Amino acid sequence: MKDSIRNAQGQTEExxxxxxxxxxxxxxSCTCDACLMTVRDGRLQILxxxxxxxxxxxxxxxPGGFVNMDEDLDEAVQRELYEETGLKRPAYxxxxxxxxxxxxxxxxxVITTSYLIxxxxxxxxxxxxxxxxxxxxxxxxxKETVKRTxxxxxxxxxxxxxxxxxxxxxxxRDRAKDNYIVTTSRLLKRSNARLAGDHYKTINKAMDVLxxxxxxxxxxxxxxxxxxxxxxxxxxxxxxxGHPVDTGNFRRDIxxxxxxxxxxxxxxxxxSALYSFNPLVAYLEENL
Amino acid sequence: MKDSIRNAQGQTEExxxxxxxxxxxxxxSCTCDACLMTVRDGRLQILxxxxxxxxxxxxxxxPGGFVNMDEDLDEAVQRELYEETGLKRPAYxxxxxxxxxxxxxxxxxVITTSYLIxxxxxxxxxxxxxxxxxxxxxxxxxKETVKRTxxxxxxxxxxxxxxxxxxxxxxxRDRAKDNYIVTTSRLLKRSNARLAGDHYKTINKAMDVLxxxxxxxxxxxxxxxxxxxxxxxxxxxxxxxGHPVDTGNFRRDIxxxxxxxxxxxxxxxxxSALYSFNPLVAYLEENL
DNA sequence: CTAATAGTGTCTGTTAGACACTATCTA
DNA sequence: TAGATAGTGTCTAACAGACACTATTAG
Numbered sequence: 211m212k213d214s215i216r217n218a219q220g221q222t223e224e225x226x227x228x229x230x231x232x233x234x235x236x237x238x239s240c241t242c243d244a245c246l247m248t249v250r251d252g253r254l255q256i257l258x259x260x261x262x263x264x265x266x267x268x269x270x271x272x273p274g275g276f277v278n279m280d281e282d283l284d285e286a287v288q289r290e291l292y293e294e295t296g297l298k299r300p301a302y303x304x305x306x307x308x309x310x311x312x313x314x315x316x317x318x319x320v321i322t323t324s325y326l327i328x329x330x331x332x333x334x335x336x337x338x339x340x341x342x343x344x345x346x347x348x349x350x351x352x353k354e355t356v357k358r359t360x361x362x363x364x365x366x367x368x369x370x371x372x373x374x375x376x377x378x379x380x381x382x383r384d385r386a387k388d389n390y391i392v393t394t395s396r397l398l399k400r401s402n403a404r405l406a407g408d409h410y411k412t413i414n415k416a417m418d419v420l421x422x423x424x425x426x427x428x429x430x431x432x433x434x435x436x437x438x439x440x441x442x443x444x445x446x447x448x449x450x451x452g453h454p455v456d457t458g459n460f461r462r463d464i465x466x467x468x469x470x471x472x473x474x475x476x477x478x479x480x481x482s483a484l485y486s487f488n489p490l491v492a493y494l495e496e497n498l
Numbered sequence: 499m500k501d502s503i504r505n506a507q508g509q510t511e512e513x514x515x516x517x518x519x520x521x522x523x524x525x526x527s528c529t530c531d532a533c534l535m536t537v538r539d540g541r542l543q544i545l546x547x548x549x550x551x552x553x554x555x556x557x558x559x560x561p562g563g564f565v566n567m568d569e570d571l572d573e574a575v576q577r578e579l580y581e582e583t584g585l586k587r588p589a590y591x592x593x594x595x596x597x598x599x600x601x602x603x604x605x606x607x608v609i610t611t612s613y614l615i616x617x618x619x620x621x622x623x624x625x626x627x628x629x630x631x632x633x634x635x636x637x638x639x640x641k642e643t644v645k646r647t648x649x650x651x652x653x654x655x656x657x658x659x660x661x662x663x664x665x666x667x668x669x670x671r672d673r674a675k676d677n678y679i680v681t682t683s684r685l686l687k688r689s690n691a692r693l694a695g696d697h698y699k700t701i702n703k704a705m706d707v708l709x710x711x712x713x714x715x716x717x718x719x720x721x722x723x724x725x726x727x728x729x730x731x732x733x734x735x736x737x738x739x740g741h742p743v744d745t746g747n748f749r750r751d752i753x754x755x756x757x758x759x760x761x762x763x764x765x766x767x768x769x770s771a772l773y774s775f776n777p778l779v780a781y782l783e784e785n786l
Numbered sequence: 787c788t789a790a791t792a793g794t795g796t797c798t799g800t801t802a803g804a805c806a807c808t809a810t811c812t813a
Numbered sequence: 814t815a816g817a818t819a820g821t822g823t824c825t826a827a828c829a830g831a832c833a834c835t836a837t838t839a840g
Contacts, residue, residue: 235567238525240598264505265511277609279524279600280600282599286598305596308596310574311571318520321528321565323609456803461821462821480820481811482819482820489674744829750794770793771793
């Protein structure tokens, strides 16, 4: 009988659970953040919300909030995103990192798990962001490596909202120190706005993940419409990397993941063939 | 003046923070788990502790515990590891994943962040694990891909403690489903013990990370003494991958990361040259 | 000498980068 | 025709896998 199994205190599992008091100790607050990105007109964009309260009043932040007791972490981030933006079923989402420094939030001890969330641009059409009245807006985002040696990488992470004439620019430095990588950052002087708290850390990591997994795992296609031209894919890829790639080589490689739909499109110049993504050849190595 | 900035409620930041009540809502409990691994005698090993209380009484678990209010997440996992095993300064550690399903712990709502922690075998010498009296022990661990197609990967995750004649074997199936990877698992019949709760998920991910980053980032060397022979490195690498690799090719590639120390070692047969790891050439791409 | 361990050389097919080229459409 | 966009072909250097080979030690 399962009930006859007892622990060192002579309790059955039921007795043990009944006596368990989760509030014996104080708990940290648990929150989640959503790094939401899309590609519009060949530009990679991130959704940011201007904070209307302390802390970081006036700074720009990713949507996010507290995790309720009765919802999974994954559900919480999607609920928060829906509440703050109206976005319903993102094409893709994956966990990025959990931040747990004691003093990272002045309100109280907060442990935050951040997610990368992607959707194609048409999914964002009905979202609140972009209204003149809204406190949310899309920022063009770019991460470029400025200098790379074997022990150090210096990159710039730049977010720009043309409509509001806002620039948020960070320098990110990764240095190999013994067995670890030490990351430091600073807000560049040309910025006229900034990110709330340690949000730059999540966004920086999101860019790394995006750039690294873009083609191999096919997550690039979560940023695009179902039927696309090769040029559109290349534009999205270049937006993501922040630099142009060779057309011939890119086509040679990307075609392995595509099936022609038979349809064509004509804007100007020569007609272009349309393709759709074949998920069967997407590489199965998310779990790194 | 900073004090003159007020929010929509007319509060200054100080007033806002003074009025902030973190306990307005109930909070989940936050815990951390340590997946501690080493390489001993050419075999990859993981430290597991047999649970002495509910839940999962008698099952094997990673060391871990609650995060205190006044310690960083990174500190918490190292403290727990020290308390439960006596290990002080691990050679390497990195965050793996945060698990947040509502019902994953029968005691209460628990959100757990898991870490991969590596140390060379000599660092484990003074640890409690391995005593006959101890509830902790080292298990040989292996993850092998059994079958791999473009849309599915089937692997076996096997932990074995010879001394106690314990086998814990899982089958892990990763399937590409639309844009996600769905992972399922089952305890194989030849097991005579099992892992607590969802700990197999962390251990599975740890093996993926280890196998993927082993050579490129040089984390392999955190499992080895400072001075090593090429054969020792290859043994560790093979232990980690779970299958042999070509000696010539491995040496050709690994030498790029090494500097000869000038010393030699002789056990049987031909003398072997000793090398040390050159961290300057370790690849700088942890952040994926 | 043999057994055991350490270490090298070379061939081959695949891939990544560079870059020059051709094709089809409108006006 | 020019201008614009779409798409192809080819060369080369680097790399990964397979595998046969040589070198040094003890006894």
